[in-house]
Amino acid sequence: MEHLSALDATFLEVEDSDPHVSLAIGSVSIMEGPAPSYEEFVSTFAERATTIPRCAQILRTHPLDLGSPEWADDPHFDISRHLHRLALPHPGDDAALFEMVASVMERRLDRERPLWECWIFEGLSDDRWAVLTKVHHCMADGIATTQMLAKFSDNGGGDSFASDIRAAKEPVRHGLGLPKVSLNPLDWVSGIGQGAFAAVAAAEHMAVGAAELTASLLSASPESSLNGPVTTMRRYSAARVLLADLQEISHAFDVTLNDVALAAITDSYRRILLDRGEQPGRNSLRTLVPVSVRAANHFDMADNRVSAMLPLLPVDEADPVKQLQLVHSRLTRAKASGQREGGNALTSAAKNVPFAFSAWAIRLLTRLPQKAVVAVATNVPGPRNGQKLMGRRVLEVLPIPPIALHLRTAVAMLSYTDQFIFGITADYDTAPDIEALATGIEDGVARLLTASRARRRKRGSNPHGRK
Template sequence: MEHLTTLDASFLQAEDSDPHVSLAVGAVSIIEGPAPDYGDLAAAFAERAQGIPRCTQVLHTRPFDLAAPEWVDDPHFDIAHHLHHVALPYPGDKAELHAMIANIMERRLDRDRPLWECWIIEGLDGDRWATLMKIHHCIADGIATAQMLARLSDEGAGETFASDIRAAHDSGPSFLSLLRPRLNPLDWMNDVVRATFAATSAAEHAVVGAVELTARVLTAGEESSLNGSVTRMRRFSAAMVDLAVMKKVARNFDVTINDVALAAITSSYRAMLLDRGESPHALRTLVPVSMRSVDHFDVTDNRVSAMLPMLPVDEPDPVKQLQIVHRRLDRAKGSGQREGGSAVFAAAGNIPFALSAWTIRLITRLPQKSVTALATNVPGPRGPQRVLGRKVVEILPIPPIALHLRTGIAMLSYAGRFSFGITADYDSAPDVDALARGIEDAVARLAAIGRSQDRSARVEDDAK
């Protein structure tokens, strides 16, 4: 039996602390039509799900949290409990699709069954259809979820953009890895000394990062309509831009694609707050960071840490916003926040599970006012996918919201597209579509500024 880690189980405990939240993550694949026969789809998905252990396993919990929950095979597994077939009302455009997504995601998964669902959605305009995969966050983080979803496609889990991220090739300093056999005893002793210093330095870095994360969590932010209690109902919207445009902007301004995405989110949040009649102020934002190395892409669990940068929503100039985002993310990466967050959960795994579970439930019940937004970047498949021979043209990520965050944004790169999926509380964020449009506008604005700078540079070169 496999036990949940402390981090995996924390998503169950956070869900327990608020009856209005569901901590399931999801992704919608929009597929060229016409849709295949439902029976053929059900048979294909049933066969492919059998090859993914978590799809046929159920949680077994212990009374009073005396031990961590564990995954056990479901003796009564029935694919019919997990596959659902619906159709959009006419005209089947984005508004109807987004409303359907919100309605599906706001309901909690049944913990008496394997914690996933697949919804087949027909009736999209343009002779298209979609699948919505919904998986509890206790099963997997973004990269592991993307791998699971890819295994349900015709191609299976192939190459993804996840291989580009830092953690995929950076496992950090390892004491044992440096103690390789050496013929010269002096060389071996030198390795021991270097490994000892590397381990000490890494530990100090993690401690500094953990202290910084803790201080930021305990520091209340500015009052904002983006924080507060949420209802059970959700809204969903999405923005879509060309990945080539994102890459071009990143090259023009010597930043990363993630910097460009967060700057676009910054700009759109600024416009949203101004439209609400609020004074824009810097937003402390939860940015999950992968700790998953490339040799663990096929492991289904959560391997993430976090950074808490301040998005410069108070800055009106889009280029300055991008530059500030870049500097603050660089600083957060170098401060040890990533390592510190990981170390905290690693340490929590060494204390009795009941104590950590009760502590997390208590903490997540308290109203938090330090973090205002969530922005998570999930690397998707590099190449186009197909489902029963039909091409997947778009993939929309769906983040959950919890802990008094009224909006959450997930980003996903797939083939040549970069999508933003936005989940929001129904009552407090009726302007979620404007938030999505603002992101698209912000990327277009940065691209236009970059083109203008290119033209100016060429004119100067010609003049010389």
């Protein structure tokens, strides 16, 4: 049997800490019509679910947390319990779809069954339909979920933007990652020395990063409407931009695509705070930015392999270009300081602690008021090529993040073919302006695109070329 890691189990404890929280992640695939019959849909998914072991497994827990929860085959598995069908009210526009998404995602998954569901939404405008897939976060992180759900498509997955992430490009280490053995004794001495120095440097790098993360979590942010208790109800919205526009901006300002996306989010949050009558300060938007540490040979594994950075997004800066430059410099500094490695070291260290102790510690920490982080922004690379489901084309894919730990909004970003989508989940009562947050992100990208083209014209360079 496979056991949950300490990180996987954390998502169960976070959900248990607040009865208003559902720790499921999801995505909505917008499909080209016409929709298949429900019987055809069930038959197709029943066949393809057999290629994903987690689809037919349940969690077994141990009394007093004497062992970590483990995955076991569900002897009563019935796929019809996991497939549902709903019709959107007329006119089947985005507003109707988003309201239905929020309603489905706010309900917790039944832990007595495999922790996933799939919903067909019929009645979308322009002869479209949609499939919402919902998976508990203890089962998989964003990349693992995307890879897992791709197996339901007609081609079983295909190439993914996930191959571009840092962890996927790092060399795979086998065993202890020792260098190739040489027959020359002088090479042995040199190799031992280099390895010792590298190990000390890596340990120091991780320690500094872990210390920075800990200090950030202990530093309370100013009072903000973005942070506080949540209700059981949710709102959902999405912002849509072209991947090519983000790439053009990143090339013009010599920053990463993720920097551009986070700058657009920063600009939108600034406007939200101002509209709410709050003055954005330097410490107003400490943001949890999950970072994948999933190696390329672990893409098909259903689990969580993430670390984190906790940058302060510059909502106190009004100029969009300066915002972008500050986002880039702060993310660069966070990467250089070892926050990614430090967070990964902390989660790895938990493997060596008896599960009962780690579970009790997490349970205590998740029940304390969390005031350091006020937003989360996660970037999930999706398929490079267009997907099909039952012969119908997948037009776009919208990511759905959860909210928890007093975070009243969360943004998930997903790249799919030539699109880049920001999916936004918010608490129903405290974030009625979620549409303004989505519109603000689109406006933020548009302003940066205008600035990047003006910059290129000024320099007299090719608007589509690299510097």
